[in-house]
Amino acid sequence: MTVARGWQFFMHPGPTNIPHRVLQAMARPTVDFTAPEFVALRDRSLQRMKGILKTREGFVIMYAASGNGAWDASIANLFSPGDKVLVPQTGFFADRWSNTARAYGLEVEALPTPDRRPVDPEAVGRALAADTKHQIKAVMLIQNETATGIRHPIAEVRAVMNRLGHPALYLVDTISSLASYDFRMDEWGVDLVIGGSQKGLMLPPGMAFTAINPRAWAVAQTTTNTRKYWDWRPMIENGRQVQFCGTPPISHFFGLEASLDMLEEEGLENVFVRHRRLADATRACVRHWGKSGGVEIYSLDPDFASDSLTAVMVPAGHDADRVRAIAQDRYGVALGRGLGVLQGKIFRIGHMGDLNEPMVLGALAAIELALAEAGIPHASGGVEAAMDSLRAPAAARRAAVAA
Numbered sequence: 001m002t003v004a005r006g007w008q009f010f011m012h013p014g015p016t017n018i019p020h021r022v023l024q025a026m027a028r029p030t031v032d033f034t035a036p037e038f039v040a041l042r043d044r045s046l047q048r049m050k051g052i053l054k055t056r057e058g059f060v061i062m063y064a065a066s067g068n069g070a071w072d073a074s075i076a077n078l079f080s081p082g083d084k085v086l087v088p089q090t091g092f093f094a095d096r097w098s099n100t101a102r103a104y105g106l107e108v109e110a111l112p113t114p115d116r117r118p119v120d121p122e123a124v125g126r127a128l129a130a131d132t133k134h135q136i137k138a139v140m141l142i143q144n145e146t147a148t149g150i151r152h153p154i155a156e157v158r159a160v161m162n163r164l165g166h167p168a169l170y171l172v173d174t175i176s177s178l179a180s181y182d183f184r185m186d187e188w189g190v191d192l193v194i195g196g197s198q199k200g201l202m203l204p205p206g207m208a209f210t211a212i213n214p215r216a217w218a219v220a221q222t223t224t225n226t227r228k229y230w231d232w233r234p235m236i237e238n239g240r241q242v243q244f245c246g247t248p249p250i251s252h253f254f255g256l257e258a259s260l261d262m263l264e265e266e267g268l269e270n271v272f273v274r275h276r277r278l279a280d281a282t283r284a285c286v287r288h289w290g291k292s293g294g295v296e297i298y299s300l301d302p303d304f305a306s307d308s309l310t311a312v313m314v315p316a317g318h319d320a321d322r323v324r325a326i327a328q329d330r331y332g333v334a335l336g337r338g339l340g341v342l343q344g345k346i347f348r349i350g351h352m353g354d355l356n357e358p359m360v361l362g363a364l365a366a367i368e369l370a371l372a373e374a375g376i377p378h379a380s381g382g383v384e385a386a387m388d389s390l391r392a393p394a395a396a397r398r399a400a401v402a403a
């Protein structure tokens, strides 16, 4: 490989770019985690996270772990061996969460979802309606399936559960959607939320969390799954976290404070608008590339294409990993690969976290060059289409946000 000059563009859908402000906040000596300074930081951060999650009823517990750890925490605390859960199959990440449940002795009912489409709330409803004995203890859904770039309808699934009066808990993984587009824990009736540090929150990997509402907390008191590291009970006092299992991720808390400051200064709703604007530009570019055949956006339903990443499918007989390799080696643009069954079929452009227009436009230009070099059929001029997308609606969008 040649010597890399200039900025490397990191366009993965997690981990994401870490802002200098977060890096600087973390670059300081450690502290005693039982001393007042850290305890105040911890309490303040956990409280502020509730604002990001839009919950008053729920509380947040942090772990030194990657997102997979929060999956384990959800399963270890909320269930007993033999319990049944319903998991709509959205892709690689839903499969992984299902496997965590199976590893703890749960029975997983996997609900098929048509390829390249969002979960149909009515299909969830049919599975719950068939469960007349209420053996399904929870519905587990990924808000943003990072493997496919498809969003799933969180509020609508809860509406169906309510209509049927089914008592299952509702668990939602927001790892690649939180702080990128809207999530409302209380309003959408989510009992347990899964989150991680290295995506929309713009931190390094290594801090994960669960948000727990009173219903989920009550259930956790009666379940019998084996738990130790993830056990909520010793960590919680009067609805707030007072302890960790071992040493807390101290430096991540310094970074989280900076990240929360940044999100607050921009305004969470403006953060969502920025993500939508960058996602719209990316999608306009990919649609242009594929206007006479060739590459296409993996999500068939434009309304459910993710605002935090775009999965791009290459035509059969072509290798998406070649585009990635050229983008990385020649242009210093890192892209996400296809996971599991999608390996080689798609590449994923992350547009989540600390990004602006020139970063996205620069990356799209390099990807267009890589497509040509890899011999993937596409129409050139995608970046112009992305610029058109950024040009036209910007004023209207700003007005809408100010209103």
Ligand SMILES: *Cc1c(COP(=O)(O)O)cnc(C)c1O
Residues within 6 Å of the ligand: 014, 066, 067, 068, 069, 093, 142, 144, 145, 146, 173, 174, 175, 176, 196, 205
């Ligand atoms: C990244 C991701 C995970 C896994 O998180 P890790 O930090 O890699 O363990 C889980 N769910 C979703 C939706 C993700 O995007």
